[in-house]
Amino acid sequence: SLIELEWDFAEEDVEFADRLHLESLIQKIITHISPILESFKYGNAVKNGIPVTIAGKPNAGKSTLLNALLKEERAIVSEIAGTTRDSIEDEIVIEGITFRFIDTAGLRHTEDVIEKIGVEKSYEKIKSAAILLYLFDASLNEYAEESKTAETFGIPYLLLGNKIDMCSQAVVDELSKIETVHVLSAKNKNGIEELKTKLLQLVAKNFTSQSSTIVTNARHFESLKTAKESLEAVLEGLSQHITGDFLSLDIKRSLNALGEITGEITNDEILGTIFGKFCIGK
DSSP states (O other): HHHHHHTTTTGGTOSSEEEEEEEEHHHHHHHHHHHHHHHHHHHHHHHHHHHEEEEETTTHHHHHHHHHHHHOOOOOOOOSTTTOSSSSEEEEHHHHHEEEEEEEOOOOOOHHHHHHHHHHHHHHHHHOOOOOEEEEEEEEEEEEEHHHHHHHSSSSSEEEOGGGGGGGGGHHHHHHHHTEEEEOOOTTTTTTHHHHHHHHHHHHHHHHHSSOOOOOOOHHHHHHHHHHHHHHHHHHHTTTTOOOOHHHHHHHHHHHHHHHHHOOOOHHHHHHHHHHHHHHHO
16 A cells, blocks of 8 residues: 555655565565465365376386275286376275375387377376375386486385385395385285375375465465465565565555455555555645
8 A cells, every 4th residue: 555655656756665664574474375375285185185196117016006005906907018008097095085096107218109198198197296106126126226216206205116025035125124115015915004004104294284274275376376476576676676666566466366365455445545544635
């Protein structure tokens, strides 16, 4: 309101809005908005289920793992590498939390046109996931290579050393010492229940909201995001000492975004604040 008021006195070059106070106020609002924005990750997961992508090289046992988790033959399992050419999705509830598991085509370079499309879809599913279960064949000593690959996706993940029924006990013991690795045999269903426990721990670590207000609506999330970006633009403008008319544009953009959640913030409210604090016309 005070920034708007300065427009009417542009020729006099006066400032009614204390810039230091405005900066402090905006920083306080951003501090309040940020954890609410972060809560969307948790809120959306609670509302729609946590998307978990199962990925890895061909024949690592991804489809076998999906079937073991679902306790049904949901995906085709074959010794032939590249059997899965499209993603398969299904969900289960573990201790009240819904997980949406997505089995994907094996990640590898291929000249097969159909399989290539499947591989591209796999990368898309990984990018949209909240958690990555990345399988590698424990019997092939692939941990170091596959660990680097899993890290590149930048989302919470568990490395799953599969096919321990084909490994020596020494190999199993060595892999079990690594914090980010869980060893199992999807074929024999060994380690499946322990995997569910580790998934819950991963959720507790990465999806617990720090805010008392939890956002579950995607539209509200986008509005809050716009509001925060607009306020950050105001801070940038203040640091560059730009004029009030430009500051006002970003402030109004933020108000409009918040108004999409709380109800429209009208010009009458702005004018009401101005006339309530100043005697205009004297």
